[in-house]
Amino acid sequence: MVFLTLSCLIRSRGPDRYWKVQEVLKHARHFRGRKNRCYRLAVKAVRRAFVYATTARRLKKRYMRTLWITRIAAASREHGMKYPALMHNLTKTSVQLNRRVISDLAITEPRTFLSLAKLAQARQQEGFRAALGDGKEPSGVFSRIVLLQ
Amino acid sequence: MSSFSRSAQQWATFARSWFLIDARVQPPGKIATMCAVRLQGKHKPIYHALSDCGDHVVVINTKHIAFSGNKWEQKVYSSHTGYPGGFKQVTATQLHQKDPKAIVKLAVYGMLPRNLHRRTMMQRLHIFPDDELPEDIRANLTEELPQPREIPRKLSEYTQEEIDAFPRLWTPPEDYKMK
Numbered sequence: 001m002v003f004l005t006l007s008c009l010i011r012s013r014g015p016d017r018y019w020k021v022q023e024v025l026k027h028a029r030h031f032r033g034r035k036n037r038c039y040r041l042a043v044k045a046v047r048r049a050f051v052y053a054t055t056a057r058r059l060k061k062r063y064m065r066t067l068w069i070t071r072i073a074a075a076s077r078e079h080g081m082k083y084p085a086l087m088h089n090l091t092k093t094s095v096q097l098n099r100r101v102i103s104d105l106a107i108t109e110p111r112t113f114l115s116l117a118k119l120a121q122a123r124q125q126e127g128f129r130a131a132l133g134d135g136k137e138p139s140g141v142f143s144r145i146v147l148l149q
Numbered sequence: 150m151s152s153f154s155r156s157a158q159q160w161a162t163f164a165r166s167w168f169l170i171d172a173r174v175q176p177p178g179k180i181a182t183m184c185a186v187r188l189q190g191k192h193k194p195i196y197h198a199l200s201d202c203g204d205h206v207v208v209i210n211t212k213h214i215a216f217s218g219n220k221w222e223q224k225v226y227s228s229h230t231g232y233p234g235g236f237k238q239v240t241a242t243q244l245h246q247k248d249p250k251a252i253v254k255l256a257v258y259g260m261l262p263r264n265l266h267r268r269t270m271m272q273r274l275h276i277f278p279d280d281e282l283p284e285d286i287r288a289n290l291t292e293e294l295p296q297p298r299e300i301p302r303k304l305s306e307y308t309q310e311e312i313d314a315f316p317r318l319w320t321p322p323e324d325y326k327m328k
Binding site: 067070071072073074075077078098103106 | 191192193194195196197
């Protein structure tokens with residue numbers, strides 16, 4: 001025998017099992033059933049939850065963008081324009097607002113959004129005149145792209 | 150609108166409106182798209198799938214709906230009773246004669262998203278085959294939507310001057326027999 005006294009036979013296998021377990025269970029406290037109490041079930045559930053969270057972080061960006069687009073489309077239809085026409089004409093007038101900002105304006109600043117819609121409509125009409133008018137008319141006010149240096 | 154208090158403004162923004170659509174001589178598909186957009190709330194800039202922002206839609210005169218082309222004879226509505234040999238196929242004419250509301254109802258049902266909100270949205274859709282509305286629904290209506298299709302005039306609705314002013318493409322010879 002190697003250990004000849006009782007105090008040498010008893011050894012501590014790891015003093016921090018409680019805290020290692022709590023590290024996992026703290027992420028499972030809001031789960032349903034025994035998954036929120038029992039470590040073996042909680043480990044599997046927590047790993048799955050983290051996987052879902054990672055994929056959802058990538059998908060959230062897509063969902064938010066489609067939501068912004070839906071909202072902008074609804075607001076622009078209220079003013080008699082369609083979403084593709086609005087966005088295309090805004091980019092042609094070098095308005096570099098992204099969809100998040102435009103959708104927030106549509107909700108909280110309706111008159112600002114109306115002015116953006118009117119700007120896009122004016123640019124659209126200028127585009128139609130340029131396409132149908134055989135180039136004898138001067139290009140309109142909004143078609144002149146100002147290059148800021 | 151800007152003079153409202155914050156709570157009153159929020160109440161007004163999220164209130165549910167009642168839309169009226171007259172389906173006389175209109176294509177049921179176009180009626181159904183307008184209904185589906187408003188039942189989901191996608192006509193509002195505050196739209197969110199979870200925020201229950203859909204409105205009520207009342208469709209009248211569905212008895213006088215007008216399919217384009219030969220769809221009255223060619224469009225087939227299929228269903229199965231669940232029992233063996235229970236596959237039923239009905240043309241649009243037969244379905245319309247049996248139930249004048251069914252065509253618009255099925256069209257809207259197919260255009261709504263396939264989730265649990267669909268049944269709630271269908272409950273907010275009110276279809277009437279005629280012009281008659283119950284008093285409580287008539288009292289709730291807020292807005293009438295313009296019809297999607299311009300109704301063409303019949304020959305009897307043109308004045309004689311307009312008919313004469315229309316350019317003639319060819320003059321028939323003396324002994325030509327018109328049908």
